[in-house]
Amino acid sequence: MIQIIPIKVSGDVRPPDELDSIVLKAVKQNHQEIRDGDILVIAQKVVSKAEGRTVSLANVKPSKDAVRMAKEHGKDPRVMELILKESAQILRAQNGIIVSETKHGFVCANAGVDQSNIQGDAAVLLPADPDRSASQLRDAIKKKAGREAAIIITDTFGRPFRNGQTNMAIGVAGINPIRSYIGSRDMYGRKLRVTEIAVADEMASAAELAMGKADGVPVAIVRGYKFEKAAKSSTKPLIRPKERDLFR
Amino acid sequence: MIQIIPIKVSGDVRPPDELDSIVLKAVKQNHQEIRDGDILVIAQKVVSKAEGRTVSLANVKPSKDAVRMAKEHGKDPRVMELILKESAQILRAQNGIIVSETKHGFVCANAGVDQSNIQGDAAVLLPADPDRSASQLRDAIKKKAGREAAIIITDTFGRPFRNGQTNMAIGVAGINPIRSYIGSRDMYGRKLRVTEIAVADEMASAAELAMGKADGVPVAIVRGYKFEKAAKSSTKPLIRPKERDLFR
Numbered sequence: 319m320i321q322i323i324p325i326k327v328s329g330d331v332r333p334p335d336e337l338d339s340i341v342l343k344a345v346k347q348n349h350q351e352i353r354d355g356d357i358l359v360i361a362q363k364v365v366s367k368a369e370g371r372t373v374s375l376a377n378v379k380p381s382k383d384a385v386r387m388a389k390e391h392g393k394d395p396r397v398m399e400l401i402l403k404e405s406a407q408i409l410r411a412q413n414g415i416i417v418s419e420t421k422h423g424f425v426c427a428n429a430g431v432d433q434s435n436i437q438g439d440a441a442v443l444l445p446a447d448p449d450r451s452a453s454q455l456r457d458a459i460k461k462k463a464g465r466e467a468a469i470i471i472t473d474t475f476g477r478p479f480r481n482g483q484t485n486m487a488i489g490v491a492g493i494n495p496i497r498s499y500i501g502s503r504d505m506y507g508r509k510l511r512v513t514e515i516a517v518a519d520e521m522a523s524a525a526e527l528a529m530g531k532a533d534g535v536p537v538a539i540v541r542g543y544k545f546e547k548a549a550k551s552s553t554k555p556l557i558r559p560k561e562r563d564l565f566r
Numbered sequence: 567m568i569q570i571i572p573i574k575v576s577g578d579v580r581p582p583d584e585l586d587s588i589v590l591k592a593v594k595q596n597h598q599e600i601r602d603g604d605i606l607v608i609a610q611k612v613v614s615k616a617e618g619r620t621v622s623l624a625n626v627k628p629s630k631d632a633v634r635m636a637k638e639h640g641k642d643p644r645v646m647e648l649i650l651k652e653s654a655q656i657l658r659a660q661n662g663i664i665v666s667e668t669k670h671g672f673v674c675a676n677a678g679v680d681q682s683n684i685q686g687d688a689a690v691l692l693p694a695d696p697d698r699s700a701s702q703l704r705d706a707i708k709k710k711a712g713r714e715a716a717i718i719i720t721d722t723f724g725r726p727f728r729n730g731q732t733n734m735a736i737g738v739a740g741i742n743p744i745r746s747y748i749g750s751r752d753m754y755g756r757k758l759r760v761t762e763i764a765v766a767d768e769m770a771s772a773a774e775l776a777m778g779k780a781d782g783v784p785v786a787i788v789r790g791y792k793f794e795k796a797a798k799s800s801t802k803p804l805i806r807p808k809e810r811d812l813f814r
Contacts, residue, residue, distance in 0.1 A: 322567065434757070508682055514730045516732050520772065
């Protein structure tokens with residue numbers, strides 16, 4: 319059996335709050351503990367806030383391009399400026415929706431720039447290197463709590479073809495984000511059609527069910543899932559190279 | 567806390583096995599029970615097999631188009647024929663990968679036609695009407711076990727931009743597959759960026775973690791998730807109309 323345990327975080331997060339302290343304190347306050355083999359799933363917003371990735375819009379000077387696109391798509395020019403800065407490439411800009419590839423390689427709306435659940439006239443950017451954020455948190459938990467946990471940092475993305483958003487992994491540590499069945503055979507000896515499962519994305523989605531959006535639950539523990547451990551892990555294997563994508 | 571309980575199904579499934587009997591028997595054999603408010607997640611393969619959606623390839627006569635496309639994409643012409651028959655529209659056909667819109671409106675590889683985990687020279691098609699399959703199962707569980715459960719039928723789909731497949735909902739009963747935050751506000755009174763979460767897809771993904779691909783676990787119970795009940799439910803809200811899709 320797999321368990322998904324919600325961890326409420328009380329109060330606002332801002333530097334110099336350290337992510338590891340926030341998480342460990344919250345786990346304790348929720349009368350839970352981290353165990354070896356747990357997967358700790360953390361919403362991007364908390365990570366970004368702790369890392370100071372909050373930008374006061376008063377300090378953003380929009381470029382000409384940003385002003386033009388903002389007008390065209392009904393956005394704040396300063397937010398548009400941040401979206402352009404965070405993007406490696408704009409893929410679609412239509413009906414007020416901007417879909418871009420972020421500098422990390424993720425394809426999502428507004429390059430992950432977000433104004434919800436944040437105080438004042440500001441926006442939050444995705445962590446600069448979510449894999450590194452995950453790795454540092456993993457190391458700190460090992461050091462401070464003596465536990466071997468995997469980490470998944472998630473954000474909520476839309477997707478083609480289907481309505482509604484789902485949570486996906488944008489940073490991982492200690493876990494292979496893909497479970498491979500390549501070469502495996504089914505119970506009749508036939509090669510499996512399904513060869514690779516994005517288990518980190520599935521865990522991100524599972525954790526979202528326990529998190530919700532407005533309840534102050536940005537962390538969940540996934541317990542009881544036997545994952546493939548990886549000393550060096552990254553979300554890179556989850557990103558399809560653009561030349562191999564049939565829909566770009 | 568949310569629990570995901572794997573339900574092993576022993577032996578092969580074939581008509582006249584009834585889906586409800588298979589599921590209820592398996593739950594009992596796994597020393598589990600269905601409770602009011604549970605969500606029963608079931609892999610498409612079992613549903614299709616029970617509904618006789620298995621096609622012996624010896625009985626399939628490929629059309630000229632099927633023969634041509636099969637040659638071009640390294641597929642069995644008879645399987646290609648089934649893919650064409652199950653498709654409303656072929657979206658991409660490249661490097662041996664066929665992505666189509668099924669007659670139900672799902673966008674997936676090979677129109678869901680699958681040869682893994684099936685005996686002999688045969689293929690399994692998606693259920694003709696997965697929402698109906700889910701609804702019938704829900705009614706039968708209510709009648710036979712006296713329990714109010716929601717049903718999600720799932721299949722494993724690839725997706726643009728990201729490697730690895732994840733499970734998605736192709737049939738639902740008793741549950742609103744989308745959780746809407748439209749009009750909701752965050753803790754600072756600002757409108758939420760995220761307005762609609764595809765919770766049925768997230769539950770399908772969560773359940774996949776307990777199912778795996780080769781272990782004979784095609785059913786999982788998701789327990790402890792407070793979902794929005796719906797007397798009349800359908801996967802239609804999960805399907806984005808093509809004219810509103812930026813990547814078609």
